[in-house]
Amino acid sequence: MSVRLKHNKKVVSSIIALVIACCSSFMAFAATYIYYSNGYISSTIPIENRVSYSEFDTAISAWNGTSTPAYIYTVPGSGNNWMIDNLYATTWQALYTPVNLQYIVFGRATKFKIELNRKYLVSCTSNEKTWTMVHELGHALTLGDNPSNTTTPDASIMNYGSNRQNYTPRADDITGVNATY
Numbered sequence: 001m002s003v004r005l006k007h008n009k010k011v012v013s014s015i016i017a018l019v020i021a022c023c024s025s026f027m028a029f030a031a032t033y034i035y036y037s038n039g040y041i042s043s044t045i046p047i048e049n050r051v052s053y054s055e056f057d058t059a060i061s062a063w064n065g066t067s068t069p070a071y072i073y074t075v076p077g078s079g080n081n082w083m084i085d086n087l088y089a090t091t092w093q094a095l096y097t098p099v100n101l102q103y104i105v106f107g108r109a110t111k112f113k114i115e116l117n118r119k120y121l122v123s124c125t126s127n128e129k130t131w132t133m134v135h136e137l138g139h140a141l142t143l144g145d146n147p148s149n150t151t152t153p154d155a156s157i158m159n160y161g162s163n164r165q166n167y168t169p170r171a172d173d174i175t176g177v178n179a180t181y
Contacts, residue, residue, distance in 0.1 A: 033144075033172045033173065034158070045073070050083060051085045060074070063134065063141065066173075081111055081112050087117070093121065094133075114140070141176075143177065157170055
């Protein structure tokens with residue numbers, strides 16, 4: 001085998017090792033929080049309150065009280081982002097949906113809606129309703145669902161298994177929002 005071929009094999013091996021190391025680091029980082037690319041374009045979020053639950057203001061305060069640039073405030077009228085509750089004949093408890101996207105078919109949301117399903121929330125405690133709203137607002141703040149974090153489900157409000165009596169955004173959630181904005 002020539003010296004040149006041995007050198008090329010070493011270079012290729014080094015590149016492969018570097019790629020594996022980078023991917024491993026990224027995967028470890030990604031397990032902390034999951035980025036959601038259709039979150040709102042800004043951490044300052046105007047939102048219309050169309051819900052019949054008094055926990056709406058508490059959910060907003062939960063995010064505004066974090067060490068993130070999140071600033072969510074209530075606005076009147078139409079033409080804005082909104083949160084609404086209704087009786088839906090589906091299996092989901094709540095749903096964040098981008099209405100308009102930055103680049104027509106992709107990018108961050110320039111407008112969104114959050115729908116809360118009364119079918120499931122009717123039997124929830126006040127804290128569980130607030131948890132649901134804080135979780136959905138987490139999507140607006142670019143956080144994806146984190147069902148993979150099963151060893152420490154309370155590390156993220158975006159984890160379905162987290163304690164729903166505690167609606168405070170967790171360290172992983174704060175890290176994710178700060179990394180995005």
